[in-house]
Amino acid sequence: MQAEQRRQHDLVVTGASGRVGRLLAAGWARSGVPVLLQRRGDAALTQGLDELRWSPLEGAAPLIxxxxxxxxxxxxxxxxxxTPGTGRDLSLNRPLTEACLAAALAAGIGRVLVTSSSAVYGGGRAQPWGESDPAQPTTPYGEAKAAAEAACTLWRARGLEVCCLRIGNVAGADALLLRAGxxxxxxRFADGGGPVRSYIGPGSLARVLRALACAPGPLPETLNIxxxxxxxxxxxxxxxxxxxRWQPAPPSAVARFTLDCRALAALVPFDDAESTAATIAAQWKDCRTPT
Known part of the structure; x- marks a missing residue:
């Protein structure tokens, strides 16, 4: 117990039991990153990581x-x-985000990384989406995430540093790899090629999130990931x-949906291999845990 009391955590993570959270936790546990995972029930989430039983919508007392x-x-x-496909009301994203921001402020945690989504940009296009492009979501999920981002403005005015992370496809939490069975x-589009997307492997994402948590200077209000x-x-x-196998692309199919990640790369350097399909797939396999 004494060792636990002296341990400073880089991150306290809410929503760690979700698909992305489980992938990240596997990577953090393997590399020994000091992370505190929030959970609602009695069952432990990930061996090797500290956990806190707490429901943000019920107040901040356990965190404080x-x-x-x-x-x-x-x-x-x-x-x-x-998230889509879970059966949960997407409109919960804003109040959940606000509850976490309120808890961070009350507990004296000055920096909050709010996971948003590239879905706030809307549809695909030839050029990458940049952080300065306006949010123009075209799906209920994109609208819900845009609403959660908008809620952060008030909390910045109250003294929190809040960075909204517009995350692309996370390998292992996306429609492609989830159908691996x-x-x-x-x-297949008219040019003979298939869809192109901005991806990140769960190992790279775990590294990036820790680096952003520990970054010395202020972070931007939004950041593509x-x-x-x-x-x-x-x-x-x-x-x-x-x-x-190939199938003819329907008219509604999106050939290219990518993110301009130069701002992130300026904050957190990447190895060239982290953009390759081989490394992204390998990280997914390394971080898979039973669902």
Whole structure:
């Protein structure tokens, strides 16, 4: 217990039981990163990481008590939220985000990383989306994440440093690799190629999030999160060993949806290999945990 009391955490992570959270926790546990995971129930999440039983929507008392006894983490990472396909009400994203921001402020945690989504930009286009492009979501999920981002403005005025992370595709939490158990059809466009997306492997994402938590200077209000070079989904499917085939792209299919990640790369350097399909697929396999 004495050793635990002296340990300073880089991050307290809300929503750690979700798909992305489990992938990240596997990477942090393996590399020994000091992270505190929030959980709601009695069951432990990840061996090797500290955990806090706490529900942000029920108030900040458990977090405040923990901070008073053990010290404040460098930052809070807000993974808590509702995602498509889970059956949860997407409108929960804003109140969950606000509850976490309120708890961070009350507990004296000055920096908060709020996970948003590239879905706030809307549809695909030939050129990458940059942080200065206006949010113009076209899906309910994108709208919900844009609303959560908008809620952060008030909390910045109250003294919190809040950086909204517009994350691209996370390998292992995306539609492509989640269908690894059966045949996969990939859209083929008129130019003969398939979809191109901005991806990041879970190992790279875990490293990036820790680096942002510990960054010495103030972070921007929004930041695109992906590996610097987009990847063809066919290359990723092949690198992951998936059984896939072509199908004609329907009119609604999006050929290219990518992010301009130069601002992130200026803060957190990337190795060239982290943008390759082989490394992204390998990180997914390394971080897979039972669901």
């Amino acid at each position: 008590d923990r901070v008073q006894r053990h010290g404040a983490p460098r930052a809070m990472l807000v993974l808590a939220g509702a 059966g045949p996969l059809a990939i859209d 992906a590996a610097p070079v987009p990847v063809a989904m066919t290359d990723l499917a092949s690198a992951a060993g998936l059984d896939w």
